[in-house]
Amino acid sequence: MTTNYLTIMMKHFEHMNIDVAAAAETVLNTSTVKERGEVYDCNRFLFIKDGTGILYMQDKEIPLVKGMLCVLLSGVSHRIAVEQDEEITLLWCHFRSSYEDRDLYKTLKMPSNILLVDEQGTVALFERLFEQLAQDNLTSRLRIKATMLELISNYLDSLPTGAQEGAPTEDLQKIDMVLHYIDEHLADNITVENLAKQVYLHPNYFIVFFKGILGYSPIQYVNQRRMETAKGLLLKPECNISTVASRVGMQIYYFSRMFKAHTGLTPSRYRKQATTFASASQTSGGEGKKN
Structure with missing residues (x-):
């Protein structure tokens, strides 16, 4: 699967x-x-x-x-x-x-x-x-x-890889193509029109089609994937906040505002807390091994 x-x-x-x-x-x-x-x-x-x-x-x-x-x-x-x-x-x-x-x-x-x-x-x-x-x-x-x-x-x-019974439906194949496109173009300006073109659907119909399967509008899903990706990038020391914003296709001010709305924390605060938690976990694990 x-x-x-x-x-x-x-x-x-x-x-x-x-x-x-x-x-x-x-x-x-x-x-x-x-x-x-x-x-x-x-x-x-x-x-x-x-x-x-x-x-x-x-x-x-x-x-x-x-x-x-x-x-x-x-x-x-x-x-x-x-x-x-x-x-x-x-x-x-x-x-x-x-x-x-x-x-x-x-x-x-x-x-x-x-x-x-x-x-x-x-x-x-x-x-x-x-x-x-x-x-x-x-x-x-x-x-x-x-x-x-x-x-x-x-x-x-418990599902093994390739667990579907039979070939995926046409609807699933279309959604699969769209999700791949989104993940590969997070740094770009993604529009509903761009996404609809991937599966040859009218934008208005595509919005209904996409939300019916994923539960989000296409743009809501794109922004959610951007925030999920950003959280991972913020844990990497080599990625500053400006780089993270660029990697998810957003201006730094708009990115910071959306990230705080999504997590309740600014990007810098999120990075600091995540780093502190990771360090504390490693220290705790190390002490446990010594004992």
């Missing part, structure tokens, strides 16, 4: 709403599994806590093993089979998510199942989800969403 596809996925999850309808731990055996496929009007996470089985989904037979996370989209028929005298323990949740009426998961063609790197951490996240769903206080919904985003992060952290 390319960096730009991950960027699209991250931006999508940052902005989408997540509504968890239910979650629980279930033990299945030959007497409790269903013979026919089930279809849900919500998305499902299935995590294999223990045991083995087979997931039948569309035309696929997916062997289920301990540590596997399955992502089942709404409307997809599926069923689980278990061998005689065997059982499988599932941690699951049912959720709905939306953003701009686009299903980015389908667009990105992400794998429907993957072995997670952090198996124990995932179990802990599901247990936290169960706990929060059983409560009804002011912060429960926020904590539920935070837990779901951690589950999704575990999924993304």
Whole structure:
């Protein structure tokens, strides 16, 4: 999976709403599994806590093993089979998510199942989800969403390179080209017209197209990438503030003003604090080794 596809996925999850309808731990055996496929009007996470089985989904037979996370989209028929005298323990949740009426998961063609790197951490996240769903206080919904985003992060952290199922869609190819263009021309004057030309779209349509996938207008995204790049450059001693401003295509006064609006700190203050923190971390690490 390319960096730009991950960027699209991250931006999508940052902005989408997540509504968890239910979650629980279930033990299945030959007497409790269903013979026919089930279809849900919500998305499902299935995590294999223990045991083995087979997931039948569309035309696929997916062997289920301990540590596997399955992502089942709404409307997809599926069923689980278990061998005689065997059982499988599932941690699951049912959720709905939306953003701009686009299903980015389908667009990105992400794998429907993957072995997670952090198996124990995932179990802990599901247990936290169960706990929060059983409560009804002011912060429960926020904590539920935070837990779901951690589950999704575990999924993304476990994805190998080239993990898409099939070739990327035409829309994704267009966005990929635009994001590459932006990263290669941060020092230049980037306009909506420039970006729209890269994918042969009218500027007005391109703005809607871009925001529908990334969640930002094109210029908002360009400025965000400039600030992210600037933060990295400010950590390099050889780059003074004037050089950093030039590398991200901005006049120094405008750059300083935007950087402070983005981080709450001036570029010089940000560099000083980051350097101080790095020095303190190295000193702490060094003392730890001596001990």
